[in-house]
Amino acid sequence: MAIDFFWRLPTHGCHRSIRRSTNDRGDWSPLTPGNVAPGLNSHGEDDGFRYIDHLAEIARAAEISGFQGGLIPSFPMTDDPWVISPLLARATETFRFMIAFQPGFKNPVHAARQIASLQRATQGRLLFNIITGGGGPGQLWWGDSFAHDDRYGRTREYLDIWKGLWANETFSYQGRFYQVENAGLSDLLRAEDYPEIWFSGSSDAALQTASLHADYYLSWMEPFDQLTEKFARVKAHTAALGREQKCAVRVDIVARPTEEEAWQDLRLGFANAADAKNAQASRATSDSVGVQRQAAVHQGAAEKFEDLIVGPNLWSGFNLLRGGPAIGIVGNYEQCASQLDRLIASGADGFILAGTPHLEEAYRIGEEVLPLLGHEIDRTTGHASESSAAVSAAAG
Amino acid sequence: MTVRIYWELDPAAEPRRAEPVLRARWSQHLSDPRGLASKRQAYYAQIARAAAMSAFDGLYIRYRPESDDSQILAATLALHVPDLTLIPEFPASVGSAVYAVKEAVSFQRSTRGRLGWAIAPDRSITERAAEGDYVAEDDLLARLDEFLTVARGVHGQTGFTFKGRFFEVQNGGFAPPLDREAFPPVILQGTSEDTLALSARLGDIHSFEPAAPAAFQHLADQQRRRAAEHGREQAFAVRLDVTSRDTPQEATQAGAKGLAGSHEQVADTLADYVAAGAAHLILSGSPSLEEAYRIGAHVLPRLRARLGGDRAAA
Numbered sequence: 001m002a003i004d005f006f007w008r009l010p011t012h013g014c015h016r017s018i019r020r021s022t023n024d025r026g027d028w029s030p031l032t033p034g035n036v037a038p039g040l041n042s043h044g045e046d047d048g049f050r051y052i053d054h055l056a057e058i059a060r061a062a063e064i065s066g067f068q069g070g071l072i073p074s075f076p077m078t079d080d081p082w083v084i085s086p087l088l089a090r091a092t093e094t095f096r097f098m099i100a101f102q103p104g105f106k107n108p109v110h111a112a113r114q115i116a117s118l119q120r121a122t123q124g125r126l127l128f129n130i131i132t133g134g135g136g137p138g139q140l141w142w143g144d145s146f147a148h149d150d151r152y153g154r155t156r157e158y159l160d161i162w163k164g165l166w167a168n169e170t171f172s173y174q175g176r177f178y179q180v181e182n183a184g185l186s187d188l189l190r191a192e193d194y195p196e197i198w199f200s201g202s203s204d205a206a207l208q209t210a211s212l213h214a215d216y217y218l219s220w221m222e223p224f225d226q227l228t229e230k231f232a233r234v235k236a237h238t239a240a241l242g243r244e245q246k247c248a249v250r251v252d253i254v255a256r257p258t259e260e261e262a263w264q265d266l267r268l269g270f271a272n273a274a275d276a277k278n279a280q281a282s283r284a285t286s287d288s289v290g291v292q293r294q295a296a297v298h299q300g301a302a303e304k305f306e307d308l309i310v311g312p313n314l315w316s317g318f319n320l321l322r323g324g325p326a327i328g329i330v331g332n333y334e335q336c337a338s339q340l341d342r343l344i345a346s347g348a349d350g351f352i353l354a355g356t357p358h359l360e361e362a363y364r365i366g367e368e369v370l371p372l373l374g375h376e377i378d379r380t381t382g383h384a385s386e387s388s389a390a391v392s393a394a395a396g
Numbered sequence: 397m398t399v400r401i402y403w404e405l406d407p408a409a410e411p412r413r414a415e416p417v418l419r420a421r422w423s424q425h426l427s428d429p430r431g432l433a434s435k436r437q438a439y440y441a442q443i444a445r446a447a448a449m450s451a452f453d454g455l456y457i458r459y460r461p462e463s464d465d466s467q468i469l470a471a472t473l474a475l476h477v478p479d480l481t482l483i484p485e486f487p488a489s490v491g492s493a494v495y496a497v498k499e500a501v502s503f504q505r506s507t508r509g510r511l512g513w514a515i516a517p518d519r520s521i522t523e524r525a526a527e528g529d530y531v532a533e534d535d536l537l538a539r540l541d542e543f544l545t546v547a548r549g550v551h552g553q554t555g556f557t558f559k560g561r562f563f564e565v566q567n568g569g570f571a572p573p574l575d576r577e578a579f580p581p582v583i584l585q586g587t588s589e590d591t592l593a594l595s596a597r598l599g600d601i602h603s604f605e606p607a608a609p610a611a612f613q614h615l616a617d618q619q620r621r622r623a624a625e626h627g628r629e630q631a632f633a634v635r636l637d638v639t640s641r642d643t644p645q646e647a648t649q650a651g652a653k654g655l656a657g658s659h660e661q662v663a664d665t666l667a668d669y670v671a672a673g674a675a676h677l678i679l680s681g682s683p684s685l686e687e688a689y690r691i692g693a694h695v696l697p698r699l700r701a702r703l704g705g706d707r708a709a710a
Contacts, residue, residue, distance in 0.1 A: 027573040052475070052506035077571055080495075083502040086471035090441075106491035109527040110465075117465040121437050121472045140566030143494030143546060161528070181525040186462040188411070 003344060004248075005370060006098060007062035007070040007362050008354040009055050011078035012323075018254060018356040019268040021276045021321060025357060026051045028077070055084060056091040058358045065366025069096025071129055071250070071352045075323070076141055082114065089121045097122065098198065098352075100129040103158035104144055109183050112165045116189035127196040129218060130155065132206065146177075152205035153177065159197070159213040166194040198248060198350075202230075211238040211245060216350050220325035221251035223310060224346055231347030248350035249343050252318050252328035255336040255355065255369050259313075262330045269321050270305050313339050322356070336365075337372035344373075399670050399703055400454065401696065402483065403447040403688050404635075404680035405440060407469060408460035413683070414439035436464070437472065443685050444473045447480060450692020454481030456678045459516040461523075467499070474507045483512035483583065487519065488539055489529045493546035493563050497579075501551070501570060504577035514583040514603070515540065531562065537590050538562070544582065544598040551579045583633060583676075587615070596622035596630060601676055603633035606654055609665065613672035620673070633676035634669050638662055638687070640695050654680075662691075663698035670703060 013023030016036070022029040025037050033044040037054030041047040062070050072081035085097035097118075106114070118126045132155045133139045139146065146154060157175035161183070164171040170184045184190075199206075199214030210217045217234045219227060231247040238245035256262040308317035313331040318324065329339045340351065355361030412418045414435040421428050447455055455473065457466040466484035474482055490496060503511045518524065518536045531539050542560040546568075549556040554569035569575070584591070584599035595602045596619065604615050616632040623630035637654030640662040641647040647656040655665055666677060681687025 050506055050508070077574065079502040079505065079574075080499045082468075083471050083499050083506070086468050087475055087503075087506055089437075089472050090476065104492075105495040107489055107527055107529065110490050113461060114465045114468050117468040120434060120464060121468060123433075137566055140564060141494070141568055143492040143550075143563055143565045143568065145564035178528050179530070180528040182522070183526040183528070188415075188463060191417075 003348075003373075004068045004350040005066070005366075006096070006350070006352045007058070007067040008352060008358065009058055009070045009072045009084065010354075010358050011055070011073050011081065011084065012075065013051075014054070014058075014358050015322075015356045017269075018265055018321060019272060021269070021273045025054060051079065052084070052087055054359075055079075056088055058362060059088055059092050059095045061359050061362040062366070063092050063095040065363045066370060067095075067353075067362065067366060069094075069098055069125065069127070071098045072100060074100040074102075074131075085118060085126065086121055089118075089125075094125070096125045096127055098127050098129050100131055102131050102133045102142070102144070103155045104133075104146055105142060108158050108161040108178060109165065109180060112162050112185060113189055115162070115195055116185060116192045119192035119195070120189075124193050127198065129198045129200060130159070130213075131200050132209075148177075150176075150205075152201065152203070152209045156209045156212060159209075163194065163213070166190060207234055207237055210234065211241055211243065214245065216246045216248040218248045218250060218352070221249055221327040221329075223314075223327070224342060227343070227348075228346040235347065246349035247347050248352065249348045250325060250352040250354075251343075252325065252354045252356075253336050253361075253365055253369065254315075254328065254330045255333055255361075255365055257332060259330075259332045259335060262332065266315060266317075266321075266330060267305055270308075270317060273320050333368045334372055336369045340369070340373055399675055399677065400481070401452050401677045401679065401699075402454040402456040402481070403443070403452045403684075403691075404456045404458060404678060405443050405447075405469070405684060406458045406460065406680065407440070407463035407466070408458070410683055411463070439685070440464070440469060441473060441476055443688060444477045444480065446685050446688040446692070448477040450689055451696055452480070452688070452692065454483060454510075454512070456514065457482065457484045459485040459487065461519075470511070471503060474503070474510065479510075481510045481512055482507070483514050485514040485516045487516040488536075488543040489518065489524065489527060489531070493543045494550050494565055494568055496543075497547045497551050498570075498574075500547075500580050501574050501577050504580065505574070509578050511580040512583060513580045515544075515585070517586060535561070537594055541594055541598065548579060548598070585635075592619055592622060595619070596628065597626050599630060601631045601633050603635055603676070603678065606634065606636050609668035609672040612669055612674065616673035631675045632673050633678055634674045635678040635680070636666075636669075637680050637682075638691060638695070639681065640691055659694040659698060662695050663702060666695070666699050667702040 013026030013028035016024050024035065027039055031039040033040050034042045038049035038051050039047060059070060072084050074081050081099040085099060115126060132151050133144065135151060154177045157178045160175065161173055161178055161180060164173055165183060165185050170182050171180065172182055173180050196215045197213055198216040198218045199210040200218045219230060234247060235245050254262045254266055308315055310316045310327065313329055313335045314327055315330050316326045318328040319326040329336050353365055355365055416428060416430045417432045444455055457469050459466045466486055470482040470484040500511055521533060539562045542563045546558055546563045546565055549558055550565060550568035556565060556568040558565045581600040582598065583601040583603050584595040585603045602619050604612055607615065612634055619630060639647050639650050639652035639656040640659050641650060642658065644658050644661060647658065655662060669677065679691060681691060
C-alpha cells in the first residue's frame with residue numbers, strides 16, 4: 001500500500017522564517033517594499049503580483065518535489081479553497097487540491113455539481129478535508145445557524161447526498177436535516193470520480209460518521225501511544241462495518257541538516273512569539289477576528305521552551321508560533337524521517353505535512369526527508385525496499 | 397457613459413463540442429490523440445481568450461445546472477484572461493450568503509477585482525425540490541433580499557449581526573486584508589413589480605431581456621426612478637442574441653433568433669440601446685467561439701466608433 005504525502009497551502013499568509021511570527025509573505029501583515037510575495041516592489045509600488053501567485057509557486061514546489069497535492073485550509077481569515085483550487089487548476093499538472101470544507105455552507109446538490117465541475121477542470125485532482133464545525137458564535141460568523149446538537153448527523157446526511165448523487169441516476173433522500181426529491185447529476189457530471197474524503201473529528205459521533213464516509217481518518221499529531229490507540233480504534237470500528245479505513249496525520253516539520261539548527265530556529269521563534277505577545281498586551285483590545293485568533297495562539301507563551309519538548313524530536317509549542325496543531329516534529333533529516341516512519345508504524349497511511357516557509361520547505365522535506373523514509377514499511381513487509389528494487393530494475 | 401460589452405459563455409451550448417466521448421471517431425483505425433479525454437475546459441478557455449482578443453470587456457457565464465458550474469468556470473478562466481471581467485450567474489439558493497461573499501473576496505483579491513455577480517432566476521418548484529430547496533414560491537424574493545442584504549452586510553461591516561427568516565449571522569465581517577476588496581457589482585434580472593422594487597434597493601445593474609430600444613428605454617427610465625426613490629443610481633444591461641453578417645440577407649438566412657442584420661445594422665441597433673440607457677451589453681451568438689471573433693472583428697469596432705462619435709458630439 002502506498003503512503004500518500006500532501007503539503008499545505010497557507011491560505012492566510014506565510015512567514016519568511018519560522019523564527020518570525022509576522023506573516024511577512026502575503027498581505028496579512030503590512031506589506032513592506034521588496035516583500036517577496038505579493039504586492040510591493042523595492043520602490044514601494046504595486047508589483048503586479050497577488051497572493052494567489054505565491055500560492056501557485058508553493059503548489060508547483062509541492063508538485064515538483066513529490067507531494068500528491070496540498071490541504072487548502074478554510075478559516076474566517078483565510079482565502080477560500082473553492083476559489084483557490086480552480087484558480088490554480090491550470091497552473092499545476094498533478095497537484096491535488098484538498099479543499100477544507102464544512103458541510104452545510106453550500107447547498108449539497110449545488111456543491112456536488114461544483115465538485116464534478118472542478119474534477120473536470122482539474123482532470124480529477126479534487127479531494128476534501130471534511131470538517132464539522134463546533135457550533136455557537138463561531139458557526140454564526142459563517143452564517144450557519146444550525147443549532148442542533150447532532151452536528152455530525154448533519155455532516156453524515158450531507159455526505160449521504162453527495163454519495164447518493166454519484167451512485168444513482170436519480171436520487172431521493174428523506175433525512176432529518178436534508179430532503180431531496182428526484183435529484184440527479186447530468187451524465188456529464190456524474191462521469192467524474194467521486195472525490196476522496198479525508199475526515200477530521202475526534203468524538204465518538206465523529207468516528208461513527210467517519211466509518212461511513214471517510215477514505216482517510218485525519219488526526220492532528222498526538223503522542224505516539226495515543227495516536228496508535230486512536231487509529232487502531234478507528235480501523236477496528238470500520239472493519240466491523242466491512243470497510244477499510246485508512247488513517248492520516250497532519251503534522252508540521254522543522255527539518256534541518258543538524259538537530260541543533262532545527263531546535264535553534266524554534267527557540268528563536270518561541271522567543272519572538274513571546275515578545276509579540278507582550279507587545280500585543282500593551283495595545284488596546286480589538287474585536288477583529290484575526291487579532292483574537294492571534295491572541296488565543298499566544299496564550300500560554302509564558303511556558304518554558306523545554307517544558308514543551310514532549311518526546312525525542314517532538315515539540316508541542318507549534319500553536320504558539322501559528323494557528324493549528326501544537327505538536328510537531330523537530331530534528332535533522334534522518335530524525336524527521338524516522339519520526340514519520342514511527343507514525344507509519346502507528347497506523348498512518350497518509351500525511352499532510354507543512355513547514356515554514358512553505359515554498360522552500362516543500363523542496364527541503366520532499367528532497368531531503370521523504371527519500372529517507374520506508375524502513376518501517378520494509379520491516380513490516382519483510383522484503384527489500386520497493387524503491388531500491390525499482391532503482392535496480394531501472395539500472396538493469 | 398462608459399459602455400461595457402460582455403460575451404456570453406453558455407456551458408451547456410454545443411454540448412458535443414470538445415467531448416470526444418460523445419463524438420468518437422467512426423473507425424478505430426482513425427487515430428485520435430485525445431483518446432476519450434474531454435477537451436471541454438480548453439474549449440471554454442478558447443472562448444474566453446477569443447472574447448479577450450476581440451476586445452470584449454468581460455465574460456458572462458450562464459448558470460446551467462446540467463453542465464459545468466458557472467462560478468467554478470469563472471475561477472478556472474480568470475487567470476488566463478488577465479483583463480476580462482468575469483460574471484458568473486447563479487441563484488440565491490447556492491447556500492450561505494456569507495460563504496458566497498467569502499468566495500467573492502478571494503476571487504477579487506486574486507484577480508484585481510474582476511468579479512461580477514449575476515443572480516439567476518430561481519428554478520421551478522420541482523427542480524428546487526431536487527436541490528433540497530423548499531423555500532415557498534412566494535418567499536423566493538424575500539430569500540434573495542436576505543441573501544444580498546447579508547452579503548453586503550458582512551462585506552461592508554465588522555460585527556455585522558442579522559437574524560432573518562432564511563439567513564442568520566452573528567458578529568460577521570472580514571478582518572484585514574480580506575476587507576479591502578470591492579463588492580462585486582450585482583446584476584439582477586426579471587420584470588415583475590416586486591423584482592424591480594428589490595433590484596432598485598439592492599442591485600447595481602438591472603438586466604432586461606431583448607426588447608426594441610424604445611421599449612428598453614421605457615423600462616430603464618421607470619427603473620431609474622425606482623432606484624432614485626431609494627437614493628440610488630442603477631445601471632442597465634441588455635442581453636441580446638446577435639446574428640451579424642456581411643449583408644442583411646445572409647443574417648436572415650443564418651436563422652437568427654435575436655438581433656440580426658448586417659454588421660452596420662447590428663452596430664447601429666446596439667448604439668440605439670446605448671442611447672436608450674444600456675451601459676452594459678451582454679451579447680451572445682452561436683457557435684460561441686466563432687461568433688465572438690466575428691462580432692469582435694466586425695461589430696464592436698463599428699459600435700465603438702459610433703459611441704466615440706457620440707461622446708465627441710456631447
